[in-house]
Amino acid sequence: MKTIKQLMSSPVVMATVETTVEKLRILMNTHDVGAVPITAEGNDAEIIGIVTDTDLRNVKDASLPVMAVMSTKLCFVNADDSGATAANLMLKNGIHHLLVTEDGRLAGILSAVDLLKLVASKPVTFQPHLFFV
Structure with missing residues (x-):
């Protein structure tokens, strides 16, 4: 099984708490990422939150600082762990x-889509009991 290091996106696009929702949307779109860690000061500062595309979906006021919409529930995984470990952690924490x-x-x-790509890359065996209507 592939390790998380083989599946993850890197380098990480970062933002600070002063970044506005508007600038963060542009940053995420430019780099084609679905999540951005948020720091208090800069790239070497401690990560204090994360903003995902889901967090931004219903935000109407683009002038808000990302601090107003970020999640502080952070989950970390080691680069050498397996995809199964990551999937279990995502499921456990929603x-x-x-x-x-x-x-x-x-x-x-690492995103859930990265894990889905791993599953989708495996050969599919015919299973007659599974069908689509």
């Missing part, structure tokens, strides 16, 4: 993104 660490530093982000 989340779709994990922050990936390696040697004590942020190394990437």
